[in-house]
Amino acid sequence: MAGESEYKRALERAAHHCLEHLAALDAAPVAATASLETLRDRLAKPLNAGPMAADTVIDELVRDTAGGINGSAGGRFFGWVIGGSLPAALAADWLTSAWDQNAAAYACAPAETVIEEVLGGWLKDVLGLPQGASFAVTSGCQMAHVTALASARNALLAKRGWDVERDGLFGAPRIRVLSSDQYHGSITRATRMLGMGTGAVLGLPTNANGQIEAATLEQALREQSDLPTIVLLQAGDLNIGAYDRFADLIPLAHRYGAWVHVDGAFGLWVNASARYKHLLAGVEQADSWATDGHKWLNVPYDSGFAFVAHPQSHRSAMAYEASYVTHNDLVREPKDWNPDWSRRGRGVAAYAALRQLGRSGVEALVERCCAAARAIAVGIAALPGAEMVWEPQINQGLVRFIDQHAGANEADHDKWTDAVAAAVLADGEAYFTNTTWRGKRCMRISVCNWQTSEQDVARAIASVARVLQA
Numbered sequence: 329m330a331g332e333s334e335y336k337r338a339l340e341r342a343a344h345h346c347l348e349h350l351a352a353l354d355a356a357p358v359a360a361t362a363s364l365e366t367l368r369d370r371l372a373k374p375l376n377a378g379p380m381a382a383d384t385v386i387d388e389l390v391r392d393t394a395g396g397i398n399g400s401a402g403g404r405f406f407g408w409v410i411g412g413s414l415p416a417a418l419a420a421d422w423l424t425s426a427w428d429q430n431a432a433a434y435a436c437a438p439a440e441t442v443i444e445e446v447l448g449g450w451l452k453d454v455l456g457l458p459q460g461a462s463f464a465v466t467s468g469c470q471m472a473h474v475t476a477l478a479s480a481r482n483a484l485l486a487k488r489g490w491d492v493e494r495d496g497l498f499g500a501p502r503i504r505v506l507s508s509d510q511y512h513g514s515i516t517r518a519t520r521m522l523g524m525g526t527g528a529v530l531g532l533p534t535n536a537n538g539q540i541e542a543a544t545l546e547q548a549l550r551e552q553s554d555l556p557t558i559v560l561l562q563a564g565d566l567n568i569g570a571y572d573r574f575a576d577l578i579p580l581a582h583r584y585g586a587w588v589h590v591d592g593a594f595g596l597w598v599n600a601s602a603r604y605k606h607l608l609a610g611v612e613q614a615d616s617w618a619t620d621g622h623k624w625l626n627v628p629y630d631s632g633f634a635f636v637a638h639p640q641s642h643r644s645a646m647a648y649e650a651s652y653v654t655h656n657d658l659v660r661e662p663k664d665w666n667p668d669w670s671r672r673g674r675g676v677a678a679y680a681a682l683r684q685l686g687r688s689g690v691e692a693l694v695e696r697c698c699a700a701a702r703a704i705a706v707g708i709a710a711l712p713g714a715e716m717v718w719e720p721q722i723n724q725g726l727v728r729f730i731d732q733h734a735g736a737n738e739a740d741h742d743k744w745t746d747a748v749a750a751a752v753l754a755d756g757e758a759y760f761t762n763t764t765w766r767g768k769r770c771m772r773i774s775v776c777n778w779q780t781s782e783q784d785v786a787r788a789i790a791s792v793a794r795v796l797q798a
């Protein structure tokens with residue numbers, strides 16, 4: 329094959345650079361160090377008139393991006409909710425690219441279609457969801473929400489004699505979404521994309537533990553009880569990892585004919601842990617669920633999953649069957665369940681991640697991350713001038729920093745908390761991001777990486793201590 333040696337040269341350079349990057353993570357600053365100007369200066373070249381050798385392209389990419397890559401693949405990255413990549417998942421991701429299948433259908437991706445069939449069953453097992461649920465292998469939780477809420481839209485409107493797939497939403501009954509006030513921005517976007525509008529979402533107040541009280545939900549359900557209603561419950565919200573009380577709220581919502589959707593972007597994974605799965609009690613009674621592979625399962629990006637307890641609604645919302653499309657009734661055709669058509673076989677990396685970990689490995693990953701989050705939060709909160717705002721119940725915690733000047737007020741503490749977080753980033757030892765929670769600026773601690781070690785925990789605490797002493 330003419331291109332063989334060119335593949336070999338380019339792929340070997342890429343493998344070399346990847347290994348170098350991963351090996352350097354432990355010692356390198358965890359935040360990117362190159363400025364926006366530097367990155368633009370290096371990368372914004374005039375497009376070359378003619379071709380370049382593939383391996384030169386790869387070497388140049390690595391040179392030009394130097395300092396512009398956050399250390400999110402390593403164990404000292406605690407910003408947002410961001411996972412690392414397990415070795416088998418990363419390697420399987422490379423294979424997926426080399427195979428270059430179109431995972432839309434069995435005809436164009438036979439093995440990957442079977443992998444996704446199997447993956448769906450494994451995921452439902454690990455996450456404690458009903459085996460009869462249908463699923464989609466999406467780009468992330470955002471599109472998992474779109475898939476699940478499109479299924480909800482179908483079911484709620486079909487019950488009212490409205491065919492939304494055929495007739496659209498003009499003239500249809502309005503759908504409302506009752507949620508906790510801690511819902512993620514991806515829900516807002518899902519309601520926009522699905523024509524429900526952001527105005528459809530009503531954020532209900534939560535209790536001290538970030539949960540909707542049954543009485544609050546019931547009151548909301550009772551008002552305008554004739555409206556088609558989606559109840560959105562949280563399995564691990566992004567700030568404090570709060571879990572709604574599914575065993576109480578789901579049957580309640582069902583009594584009012586609502587569809588219950590669960591945002592479990594990372595929080596559904598605690599089902600793998602004997603220690604934490606009680607947080608999910610009753611979650612299997614919901615109508616749909618969304619989660620990510622690229623957060624807590626440590627699959628490279630482009631990995632999310634939607635599950636729907638009513639396969640017919642899911643299929644009606646997503647399937648496309650046209651005469652020119654190859655259809656195989658004997659297998660699960662991915663594009664009948666997914667919001668996209670042509671796509672990479674993104675299930676392969678998640679399959680490999682689960683194979684590498686096994687059941688006990690997922691449990692250990694979850695418990696290790698929770699223990700590390702708690703240790704970091706407790707360690708930082710013990711420093712003079714620091715304060716625990718939310719001690720991690722799972723892998724998410726909040727701390728803040730108190731401005732020590734006499735007469736300092738809440739606004740000063742907010743400013744000081746942002747200043748401390750910025751100084752910690754500059755210190756290069758740990759990466760945290762800030763959030764506003766219940767009116768206070770806080771530094772969020774999120775641990776989602778299989779590599780985070782006790783040493784990483786100690787380095788993170790030491791870095792904050794250094795900043796506070798400066």
Ligand SMILES: *Cc1c(COP(=O)(O)O)cnc(C)c1O
Pocket residue numbers: 409467468469470471512514564565566591592593594620632
């Ligand atoms: C990250 C996150 C999402 C969005 O997931 P993406 O994979 O980024 O699309 C939704 N909900 C929660 C709670 C999250 O943490």
